[in-house]
Amino acid sequence: MELLGQQILAGIATGAIYACMALAVVMIYQAIDHLNFAQGEMAMFSTFIAFQLMLWGLPYWIAFLLTLAVSFAGGVLIDRVVFKPIHDAPILSHVVVFIALLAILNSTAGFIWDFTVKSFPSPFGSAPLFGSSLISAHQAGMVGVTLLLLVFLFVFFRYTRIGLSMRAAAANPVSARLVGVRVGWMVALGWGMAAAIGAIAGILIAPVVFLEPNMMISILLYGFAGAVLGGLTSPAGAVLGGFLVGIVENLAGTFIPVIGGELKLPIALMLIVAVLVFKPSGLMGRTVVQRV
């Protein structure tokens, strides 16, 4: 019983990583209706920017905020320069561009900062929390930041006019234009916010998995799994999904002996397939009630 509790705690700790990434995934999905396969590399690149700023001697929080700003601007720029022109192109063109973006960011990061593994500081420290070896102060901090981010997004989308406009632009672009919402800019804003949230995820993940250009590849898959499990339309669902993926992964690795470390990733993939087959809207995704 105690082992179960400990493994759940450890699962929450890893789940925080996925939850944070899943949040970024949902953010962009809301804005553009696609999964962004380059999301992980964008987050990785942002983390390298933070790394570089600190290397130049900026204090942690200044580097953190500056990175968010740069990432936001970068996200907006990617939309304006790359995706706006192909807006009406078929989905496959988008997928190809996502993959190209992924490859470009990955190799550019490798070119500038090389592929050696780098350590990355944590603002919360790496001491074990309350003497427990299962969750460190950093991981607890991550859980906290993820939940804070969630509250921020909830308030933003529910209570601000620009949040309302963004939801309208995503749900029904034609009607949104007819009430004067500048739909194109709302999409760009969605990209900017997703990039900034991705940057937060990357910066928080890097102290755990270490910084290198490939750090996000499997994490993005877990993030997708979390987002799909929780429901791609729900930020709260994505966070819940992220934590659940972390917990399931840990429990399966501990209690089903054949799984062990190597088969953890397939579990995430199986989870994605299972959710898509049995409950495509996810745990908290919105099922549309509509009268015809």
Next chain:
Amino acid sequence: MSALLEVKGLFAGYGGIPALHGLDFSLEEGGVTTLLGANGAGKTTTLRALCGMIHARGDATFAGKRLIGMQTEDIVRLGIAHVPEGRGTFTRMGVEENLQLGAMTRRNGGDIKQDIERVYDHFPRLRQRRMQQAGTLSGGEQQMLAIGRALMLRPRLMLLDEPSFGLAPLVVREMFDILGALNRAEKVSMLLVEQNASLALSLADTAYLLETGRIVTSGPAAQIREDEGVRRSYLGY
């Protein structure tokens, strides 16, 4: 005095296939003009062309500004509110959120709250359902919501695309009474597109008859109502 909306030689179509072949019509400030025509005549296309939702050629001047070539989002900012075919409800959002979206181009928060109350005064049934998801409303309620959303812009001109479509006669009557009241009390000009000619002619002062993308008859509503041909083909008496 020049007209509020002046349309000259308006052409539009879909994927190279023309649907409008040079329309001329106009609308006086404070007036109600109706475009009548059977299904497929080009009524919806005309409204879409005026708001920049589809590519169009020709001249359309609203209060001295050329509409053709302008972005939809900017046309809205001139005070033109379009109640589109199919109602354009934001189905997954609440009723009140739909109304707030109608005022998206306005700044003053306090005024917006007051205007929401005013819409509820016009349509008390929306007040009862203010927190409900808009997609769960009945057809009539969604049409009222669409009109309410348009009013939230404080429009100078409303474009109404078959507001009677698919609704029970009683609901239609109620809706047209409210539209008439809005036109008289708040001086909102209206361009009303309808298949239901007798209904439209009861509200409008000027009417144009559209057939396959061309205007075939026009005149004061009272006169069109008496027109022998129109009566036979559109009014059925």
